[in-house]
């Protein structure tokens with residue numbers, strides 16, 4: 235959703251309210267204990283050995299960096315004794331120091347063991363305010379503040395009794411509507427070999443949604459099973475949700491049953507350049523790298539703007555949208571591109587890469 239514009243002025247106001255003492259050394263806590271927390275990261279439970287100082291979790295950079303290195307929240311950490319600084323780089327590769335996850339038993343410790351941390355923390359070159367202490371010779375950082383500095387959010391899940399770390403993009407989480415074409419009473423194109431187009435669309439769309447979610451996108455799907463969703467309902471969803479992007483997954487067929495190659499349909503407003511065309515071009519280059527023949531990008535005008543309902547509804551609320559037709563499923567020369575789980579996973583990954591590259595392009 236287009237939250238960024240509304241949230242930005244509020245954020246600026248809040249920043250003005252941050253006290254100027256934010257970078258001062260944290261005061262010695264009055265209570266301290268060792269703790270073990272189950273943390274959900276990338277949807278998986280991991281064990282974090284933390285210190286609870288005044289009831290707040292403090293974590294070692296090594297431990298968080300180690301766990302984050304498995305996914306898209308990876309960051310590298312470099313210590314510099316010379317300038318008393320720790321430099322974190324988001325997206326960087328964390329090199330294991332061999333001392334991650336030092337096991338400890340929960341229990342109270344004396345606050346006299348806790349020293350103010352002399353290091354200044356930098357994230358991507360900017361100093362950040364994260365309370366930290368040296369405990370037993372290691373730096374421990376306030377989990378909530380550290381995650382915020384790294385662009386992640388921390389939530390307490392009362393039902394799981396765990397902490398959930400979620401990735402978020404600094405400009406606000408992007409919402410993507412993944413539309414699996416057809417479904418239910420509308421089978422779409424029918425292939426004598428592969429069954430209905432609606433099932434193939436759903437398979438690819440579901441894989442795509444999963445990939446995008448694991449990368450921290452907010453993903454909404456028009457359908458997650460074989461139910462009927464009318465075009466009008468899809469249009470309504472686009473207009474009420476106003477996502478940052480709509481990707482509609484289809485597969486092709488033609489009357490002559492001789493079609494071949496990938497075809498991407500984009501919005502007419504972008505015929506000579508613009509976000510929808512950019513994504514279509516990125517998709518085509520990904521599809522070409524998988525060996526698909528590439529057809530010209532289709533821009534089709536109807537009575538009231540775009541001919542295709544999904545593209546038109548999105549254009550009406552200024553949302554970029556594309557329809558992807560990865561292969562023709564009505565003839566043997568083309569259906570082999572989507573006849574296995576590996577093929578469909580490769581197709582979903584290609585769309586995922588194009589979408590990630592596209593968001594990167596939009597942020598420049």
Ligand SMILES: [Zn+2]
Pocket residue numbers: 415416422423431484485
């Ligand atoms: Zn279709």
